[in-house]
Amino acid sequence: MRNGRSKLAVLAAIPLLAAACSNGDGDSSEAGTNGGELSASLTGAGASFPDPLFQDWIYSYGEDVQPGVEINYQSVGSGAGIEQFLEQTVDFGSSEEYLGEEELAVAAENRGCEAIQFPVVFGSVVIALNNPDLDGLVLDAETIAGIYSTEITTFDDPAIAELNPDMDLPGDEIVPVHRSDSSGTTAVFTHYLSTEVESWADEYGEGKELDWAGGLVGGQQNDGVAQGINQNPGGLGYLNQSFAQEAGLAVASVVNADGNPIEPTLEATIAASDEADVPENFQFAIDGIGGEGYPIAGTNWIFTYTCGYENATADALIDFWTWALTDESAQEVAGDLGYAPLGPELTERVIAELERTNSENGGTQGGDADTETSDE
Incomplete structure (x- = not known):
């Protein structure tokens, strides 16, 4: 019989991972993962699947972590979320189905740079x-x-x-x-x-x-x-x-x-x-589940771009999702609502991908990148 990691084992690793991912000296629950105050307004749209969790995360982040960041997530369904992301009417998209090669090509053509995608939670x-x-x-x-x-x-x-x-x-x-x-x-x-x-x-x-x-x-x-x-x-x-x-x-x-x-x-x-075998491109399904695993399991992906954001927007995107993935209280809320957090190793991989957000604009940490999309 195959055994899943325990909730306690996963959550116990989160504070250590949060410390490793923090760019500042302060507590991530007080100053955000980048150690400073941020000011931005983010819009996202997509899956209703994670909406109860996302709304809780958004409220807690705005109240306790970065009061200067406003996040509006619209639960419109994965299909509409992908459509709005590709049309660039939102800062991030969300779906239980990853972007395929055709959609990634459309994203690159529309934006002038690569779209990235990464899992944030299982359910x-x-x-x-x-x-x-x-x-x-x-x-x-x-x-x-x-x-x-x-x-x-x-x-x-x-x-x-x-x-x-x-x-x-x-x-x-x-x-x-x-x-x-x-x-x-x-x-x-x-x-x-x-x-x-x-x-x-x-x-x-x-x-x-x-x-x-x-x-x-x-x-x-x-x-x-x-x-x-x-x-x-x-x-x-x-x-x-x-x-x-x-x-x-x-x-x-x-x-x-x-x-x-x-x-x-x-x-x-x-x-x-x-049981999931997660490749480097994060395009995967959870199939053939045995042992003590529930067989109809899915993943929620978040989509961002490697260019085209104002620095403040990109900083807030990276900070919010890093906080959501590494803060102990955020992960406990996920468990309470029935969502399974990512394991520590996968979380590290996801954060490395997340940090590519706006990277083709010359980076987001203290840079002077503008809002124009990359020509590359």
């Missing part, structure tokens, strides 16, 4: 249910695919009953709920189904948007899916763990690659993230 996509009596219902990839393809229509279907011999299953009709906007959560969910169920891959495939089977209920963003589940007896839908937790919804356990039914806990998300 689970849970199968949430309207009926509290079904909390802990065991499902596998085949039954989930059957539900969303409308081949399985009731909770007492033989395929579900076989996975739950000790549960008194109702004959209620299942009402599947999906994201109706362009969604990274949908990309994670459908990638899982496509890699696990051949018939799903052939008929529906994967992506931020899908041509769903008829008769399903759609909802805008994670909030909309949670609402759709709550409003429909028999409601069942996929959404980020934090939203299910906040809405008080029952959640299913999902059978992983080792045949273990896994409840979507923080520890199970951490165990899944430990």
Whole structure:
């Protein structure tokens, strides 16, 4: 059995990493990671998946770390976040799907310099249910695919009953709920189904948007899916763990690659993230999860550019995300909301990539770079 790192082990390493990443002599929680006061206004847009965490981070950073930095993050969905980033209407983008080569090429052409991307947090996509009596219902990839393809229509279907011999299953009709906007959560969910169920891959495939089977209920963003589940007896839908937790919804356990039914806990998300093989370009998926890992796990990426920012903006971008990734209290909040932090080694790699923000403008530390994009 493969074991995930414990939450305590991860968080214990954060203060040491924060000290190593600090450019100043002061406490990062008082003066920011660069050791000085900053003044900037940042805009970001994208995934609703990490929105509860991002809003908490933004509030704490503005109140306790850098009062001169205002950050406005709009939870509009991964697809819209990527679009706004490529159109350069925001300072940073956010998505549960990384930028592919085509999108990176568009970014470089539009901006005149390279876009960079890096993961900031891991999270689970849970199968949430309207009926509290079904909390802990065991499902596998085949039954989930059957539900969303409308081949399985009731909770007492033989395929579900076989996975739950000790549960008194109702004959209620299942009402599947999906994201109706362009969604990274949908990309994670459908990638899982496509890699696990051949018939799903052939008929529906994967992506931020899908041509769903008829008769399903759609909802805008994670909030909309949670609402759709709550409003429909028999409601069942996929959404980020934090939203299910906040809405008080029952959640299913999902059978992983080792045949273990896994409840979507923080520890199970951490165990899944430990399975990820993260290449140098940070383009990866979390597949084939076994051991104690929850099998439907995703990553949130942040996007910035290597040129085109005012120095104050670039300094604030680097400082905020460095703080979010290394401050002990920020990481504890992530855990409390059900998000798995990056391990110390990956965090170091991510910060090195983050610090490339605006680097083609001649650097951001005390330089005189202007706001023009690079011609290189």
